[in-house]
Amino acid sequence: MKRKPERIYEDVKSLKKGLDRLTLATLAELARIDRYAADDVGGSSGPKPKNQVSDPTGNKVAAKRTPDPVGDAVKAIDRRLSNMAREMQTLMQQLDYALNPRARHRETAVIYCQACEREVAGTASDRLRSGYCFSCYRKWLSQERPNRGAFEAEQKRLDADA
Numbered sequence: 001m002k003r004k005p006e007r008i009y010e011d012v013k014s015l016k017k018g019l020d021r022l023t024l025a026t027l028a029e030l031a032r033i034d035r036y037a038a039d040d041v042g043g044s045s046g047p048k049p050k051n052q053v054s055d056p057t058g059n060k061v062a063a064k065r066t067p068d069p070v071g072d073a074v075k076a077i078d079r080r081l082s083n084m085a086r087e088m089q090t091l092m093q094q095l096d097y098a099l100n101p102r103a104r105h106r107e108t109a110v111i112y113c114q115a116c117e118r119e120v121a122g123t124a125s126d127r128l129r130s131g132y133c134f135s136c137y138r139k140w141l142s143q144e145r146p147n148r149g150a151f152e153a154e155q156k157r158l159d160a161d162a
Ligand SMILES: [Zn+2]
Pocket: 113, 114, 115, 116, 117, 118, 132, 133, 134, 135, 136, 137
C-alpha cells in the first residue's frame, strides 16, 4: 500500500462520521427541501411543485428553468451517494478478492455482465468493458453513458420481459 494503515484509517473514520450524519430523518429533510422535479419550468411565480397540473394557458412556452441552487445541491447529494454505494460495492468485492483465496478463485472462474447478468467468458472477444458485456457496453455508450444504476435496472427489466 502506498499509505500507512493508520493514515488510511483516518479516511475510514472520516467517511463513517459523514455517513452517520445521513440519517433517514436528514434524507427526508432533503426530500422536503427539494420539492421540484429536475425538469420543472417556472412561470412568473417560479417553479411548480411536483404533481401539480401544469398551467393550460401555457406559461411554459417562454419560461426557462428557474435557477434552484439548493435543489441542485440536493440532487447532487443523491447522485453522489448513489455513486458512493456503487464504489463501496466494488471496494467490498476487491476486499474479498484480496483477503480470500476462494473468492479469488471464484472471481477468475466466472464473471457476469453487471447490466444483463449474462456470463462473460473473459476472452479477448468476450470480455467485460466497464463492467458490461460487449452488447450492453455498446448500448450504454449509444445512450451517452446514462446513470449506471438506472441503465442496469432497465437491462434487467428487459431481460425479465424477454
Ligand atoms: Zn450485458
